[in-house]
Amino acid sequence: MNLKLHIWRQKNNKTNGAFEQYAVSDISEDMSFLEMLDVLNEDLIVEGKDPVAFDHDCREGICGSCSMTINGNPHGPEKATTACQLHMRKFKDGQEIYIEPFRNNSFPVIRDLVVDRSALDRIIQSGGYISIKTGSAPDANDIPVPKSKADVAMDAAACIGCGACVAACPNGAAMLFTSAKLKHLNVLPQGQAEKKKRTIAMVEQMDKEGFGSCTNHYECEAACPKSISVEFISEMNFEYAKARATAYRD
Amino acid sequence: MKLDARIPEGPIQDKWTKHKFDINLINPANKRKYKIIVVGTGLAGASASATLSELGYQVETITFHDSSRRAHSIAAQGGINSAKNYPNDGDSVWRLFYDTVKGGDFRSREANVYRLAQVSVNIIDQATAQGVPFAREYGGNLANRSFGGAQVSRTFYARGQTGQQLLLGAYQALAKEVESGGVKLRTRKEMMDIIVVDGKARGVVTRDLVTGELETHLADSVVLATGGYGNVFYLSTNAQACNVTATYRAYKKGAFFANPCYTQIHPTCIPVSGEYQSKLTLMSESLRNDGRIWVPKAKGDKRKPSEIPENERDYYLERKYPSFGNLSPRDISSRSAKEACDDGRGVGATGYGVYLDFKDAIARLGKDTIAERYGNLFEMYERITGDNPYETPMMIYPASHYTMGGLWVDYNLMSTLEGLHVIGEANFSDHGANRLGASALMQGLADGYFVLPYTIGNYLAKAELKKIDADTPECKATVKEVEDKINKLINVNGTKTPSYFHRKLGKLMWDKVGMARNEAGLKYALEEIPKIREEFWKDVKIVGTGAEYNISLEKASRVADFLEFAEIMAYDALDRDESAGAHFREEHQTPDGEAKRNDDDYRYVAAWEYKGVGQRPELHKEQLEFENVKLAVRSYK
Numbered sequence: 067m068n069l070k071l072h073i074w075r076q077k078n079n080k081t082n083g084a085f086e087q088y089a090v091s092d093i094s095e096d097m098s099f100l101e102m103l104d105v106l107n108e109d110l111i112v113e114g115k116d117p118v119a120f121d122h123d124c125r126e127g128i129c130g131s132c133s134m135t136i137n138g139n140p141h142g143p144e145k146a147t148t149a150c151q152l153h154m155r156k157f158k159d160g161q162e163i164y165i166e167p168f169r170n171n172s173f174p175v176i177r178d179l180v181v182d183r184s185a186l187d188r189i190i191q192s193g194g195y196i197s198i199k200t201g202s203a204p205d206a207n208d209i210p211v212p213k214s215k216a217d218v219a220m221d222a223a224a225c226i227g228c229g230a231c232v233a234a235c236p237n238g239a240a241m242l243f244t245s246a247k248l249k250h251l252n253v254l255p256q257g258q259a260e261k262k263k264r265t266i267a268m269v270e271q272m273d274k275e276g277f278g279s280c281t282n283h284y285e286c287e288a289a290c291p292k293s294i295s296v297e298f299i300s301e302m303n304f305e306y307a308k309a310r311a312t313a314y315r316d
Numbered sequence: 317m318k319l320d321a322r323i324p325e326g327p328i329q330d331k332w333t334k335h336k337f338d339i340n341l342i343n344p345a346n347k348r349k350y351k352i353i354v355v356g357t358g359l360a361g362a363s364a365s366a367t368l369s370e371l372g373y374q375v376e377t378i379t380f381h382d383s384s385r386r387a388h389s390i391a392a393q394g395g396i397n398s399a400k401n402y403p404n405d406g407d408s409v410w411r412l413f414y415d416t417v418k419g420g421d422f423r424s425r426e427a428n429v430y431r432l433a434q435v436s437v438n439i440i441d442q443a444t445a446q447g448v449p450f451a452r453e454y455g456g457n458l459a460n461r462s463f464g465g466a467q468v469s470r471t472f473y474a475r476g477q478t479g480q481q482l483l484l485g486a487y488q489a490l491a492k493e494v495e496s497g498g499v500k501l502r503t504r505k506e507m508m509d510i511i512v513v514d515g516k517a518r519g520v521v522t523r524d525l526v527t528g529e530l531e532t533h534l535a536d537s538v539v540l541a542t543g544g545y546g547n548v549f550y551l552s553t554n555a556q557a558c559n560v561t562a563t564y565r566a567y568k569k570g571a572f573f574a575n576p577c578y579t580q581i582h583p584t585c586i587p588v589s590g591e592y593q594s595k596l597t598l599m600s601e602s603l604r605n606d607g608r609i610w611v612p613k614a615k616g617d618k619r620k621p622s623e624i625p626e627n628e629r630d631y632y633l634e635r636k637y638p639s640f641g642n643l644s645p646r647d648i649s650s651r652s653a654k655e656a657c658d659d660g661r662g663v664g665a666t667g668y669g670v671y672l673d674f675k676d677a678i679a680r681l682g683k684d685t686i687a688e689r690y691g692n693l694f695e696m697y698e699r700i701t702g703d704n705p706y707e708t709p710m711m712i713y714p715a716s717h718y719t720m721g722g723l724w725v726d727y728n729l730m731s732t733l734e735g736l737h738v739i740g741e742a743n744f745s746d747h748g749a750n751r752l753g754a755s756a757l758m759q760g761l762a763d764g765y766f767v768l769p770y771t772i773g774n775y776l777a778k779a780e781l782k783k784i785d786a787d788t789p790e791c792k793a794t795v796k797e798v799e800d801k802i803n804k805l806i807n808v809n810g811t812k813t814p815s816y817f818h819r820k821l822g823k824l825m826w827d828k829v830g831m832a833r834n835e836a837g838l839k840y841a842l843e844e845i846p847k848i849r850e851e852f853w854k855d856v857k858i859v860g861t862g863a864e865y866n867i868s869l870e871k872a873s874r875v876a877d878f879l880e881f882a883e884i885m886a887y888d889a890l891d892r893d894e895s896a897g898a899h900f901r902e903e904h905q906t907p908d909g910e911a912k913r914n915d916d917d918y919r920y921v922a923a924w925e926y927k928g929v930g931q932r933p934e935l936h937k938e939q940l941e942f943e944n945v946k947l948a949v950r951s952y953k
């Protein structure tokens with residue numbers, strides 16, 4: 067198939083970017099979306115033009131590197147699918163496709179489709195862990211965890227940290243991401259000791275990074291390649307209020 | 317130089333405990349005076365960084381990823397082994413040790429493997445305490461499954477995302493140490509070379525992938541946790557960025573490269589569909605529990621699978637290995653698939669695929685049971701190929717998956733370059749000629765959490781290190797070397813993309829230094845690799861400059877190293893005139909097509925020393941002694 071691409075090109079974070087048009091031809095429907103971009107890049111390099119920079123690595127939907135908005139949808143139109151797992155058979159011959167970086171003020175563009183998502187790492191660094199030193203753990207079966215809780219923890223921990231939720235949100239909130247990590251750790255018995263501290267620290271770090279607040283659009287869940295549930299967000303808000311209200315006791 | 321593995325004296329069960337007692341300790345107050353650079357934030361690098369920082373060392377951790385959570389470890393699916401024996405089915409440290417030595421076809425070091433089995437128990441405790449959501453039984457205890465043909469259930473797992481969850485555990489431990497100030501984390505920086513002063517590794521030169529700036533990072537010891545080199549075949553199950561640069565540059569600076577020819581091929585991957593293909597996706601091996609593998613009996617049979625009658629199908633694994641059938645080990649089933657396809661009986665557009673058919677299983681067990689067992693995998697398969705495996709057989713083909721070879725290390729995980737430690741897939745240590753399923757995650761975390769943090773202290777306590785800074789001549793010279801190389805790459809200004817050369821090298825390596833090797837093919841590869849390298853240096857095209865975010869430069873720099881490294885792989889495969897584990901020399905097989913070892917002549921680790929680009933590296937041998945596991949023939953008939 068042949069396609070007309072409009073791709074966001076931007077040299078670095080000091081210059082302005084703009085869409086540029088490219089035509090690609092003979093695209094096989096078995097190609098992944100990123101392989102289609104590879105084909106374009108191979109041609110651009112041979113012509114001596116700058117290839118399109120985009121983040122990617124595993125190409126199997128697990129590392130969270132790929133991050134582009136395709137025709138207005140972070141990761142593209144396919145439900146529960148990362149850009150790297152999206153295949154060209156989902157597009158039609160002759161279709162026009164707009165490709166741009168994940169947009170958010172806290173995700174500055176580095177180049178073309180590559181953005182800086184280190185704000186998400188800083189949210190984890192503020193408290194998204196259980197403070198256990200190597201070597202000091204009890205036997206793994208000393209702390210039984212009900213299967214139902216382990217399953218919920220796993221549902222939440224499936225987040226790949228891609229930031230599509232942020233890019234999809236009209237308010238630029240990072241709440242789906244943050245609440246997923248809080249849920250993962252707060253639901254487990256191992257996570258109880260630091261629950262309050264963790265909840266306060268992560269929510270406040272999220273605000274400090276300049277992310278917006280949730281007003282229930284649920285665009286995040288729709289864009290999330292791992293179908294992380296918005297229920298975690300209401301729970302986070304509740305836990306945060308509770309932790310703040312009782313903080314004086316600690 | 318004589319290789320000294322520094323294996324402690326005494327009975328195997330006591331070596332590690334005794335060694336921990338014998339090694340020099342650094343007083344806690346003094347630890348903060350030492351600085352350690354860790355390159356890599358996969359399971360090995362993240363766990364080591366966090367633990368070293370907890371102990372009080374100053375740690376600087378470097379990765380080329382945008383976040384330390386993205387390392388290739390994230391992609392591991394199946395699980396992690398541990399000798400916990402929770403299922404009470406007779407597992408023990410000794411059995412895990414025994415299985416690993418035997419699985420590695422008697423080409424690993426007993427003492428290291430025993431230690432690995434010992435600390436495997438601590439890993440599960442550690443990960444669980446961090447909140448890794450391992451699968452649980454209804455009673456709340458951890459669940460286990462059997463994996464990769466093991467006779468006991470010793471594999472722990474977190475759905476199909478075990479690597480992701482273990483890595484997030486280590487990533488979070490690392491985040492905690494970043495927050496506490498113990499670890500300085502540097503992302504989007506690629507290590508380009510090692511700085512060696514007075515024969516000791518003292519730092520690295522990195523290129524900032526955003527600005528292109530070359531930077532000097534100095535320390536008292538350097539740890540490489542940079543993963544494997546499976547992408548030498550271009551197509552593999554590895555992530556796109558996996559490459560050999562870090563270990564190869566260290567090799568050029570004096571670290572020996574051990575057993576580079578031991579590369580593992582995984583039998584169940586989605587086949588290549590076209591020239592543009594960028595990676596091969598692994599499909600879990602568990603599919604072979606219920607799927608039947610076949611090809612048409614007739615060559616070039618282009619009919620749809622549904623049109624091929626039962627008596628015109630060749631269920632070749634069931635035919636050749638009646639007792640193991642479709643569950644034959646990875647290397648055997650991979651090679652059999654290749655044989656069928658080389659014989660012109662492969663299926664799919666390229667002829668390099670075999671069917672994995674669930675028709676009988678669906679008829680026997682019902683669609684619901686199959687959906688329950690493999691629903692996710694079937695969905696993933698359909699997403700990629702557009703075919704529905706409930707209705708038509710899957711197509712699979714083997715792909716490069718894991719590299720057992722790596723930098724040679726002694727019992728302390730130190731390479732032949734003093735002060736340079738190597739952990740995880742980047743070292744050669746514990747898997748011998750073949751790695752068992754679910755043992756790579758175990759080894760990466762064993763090295764990072766429980767071994768290196770002790771053994772590195774032994775080096776630091778004794779090392780005499782002079783004061784250096786960025787202006788020390790050796791540092792400036794290394795930066796200059798890196799800069800020259802980048803300029804040289806840019807100045808070629810040829811006509812072909814870096815990927816063109818990578819693909820070309822990959823094809824050659826896959827054909828001649830891949831699943832099955834022979835003398836003529838290896839000699840051919842040794843003639844061809846230098847030609848591709850020469851063409852690369854005459855005709856590669858990079859767009860843009862070194863002083864910017866430049867993806868063609870990044871790629872070219874990595875391909876340039878693969879083009880040199882590929883040669884040592886071929887030399888090693890040629891030298892090893894026997895078959896062992898995943899290294900299959902066609903000249904050495906039993907009448908049933910199984911690997912035939914030659915213990916008298918090849919019971920050694922081959923450690924190669926750099927002698928110049930295009931020169932034959934020098935071979936050093938570490939003889940392997942088997943005092944605890946009796947040498948025996950692997951048989952899967």
Ligand SMILES: Cc1cc2nc3c(=O)[nH]c(=O)nc-3n(C[C@H](O)[C@H](O)[C@H](O)COP(=O)(O)OP(=O)(O)OC[C@H]3O[C@@H](n4cnc5c(N)ncnc54)[C@H](O)[C@@H]3O)c2cc1C
Binds near residue numbers: 360387396753
């Ligand atoms: C698809 C797949 C499934 C697997 N499933 C399993 C399984 O079920 N069980 C199992 O035990 N094993 C499995 N494995 C193998 C296992 O995942 C790996 O062997 C292991 O995770 C490697 O970990 P590592 O820490 O050594 O390296 P990696 O995770 O590869 O990390 C390497 C790190 O080094 C960094 N790096 C590399 N070079 C440089 C450089 N020059 N400069 C800066 N940084 C650099 C990278 O950024 C990265 O952070 C699987 C492998 C694959 C491909």
Ligand code: SF4
Binds near residue numbers: 243290291292
């Ligand atoms: S919650 Fe979903 S969209 Fe947001 S970072 Fe995690 S995986 Fe990505």
Ligand code: FES
Binds near residue numbers: 127
């Ligand atoms: S490239 Fe890893 S999730 Fe897309």
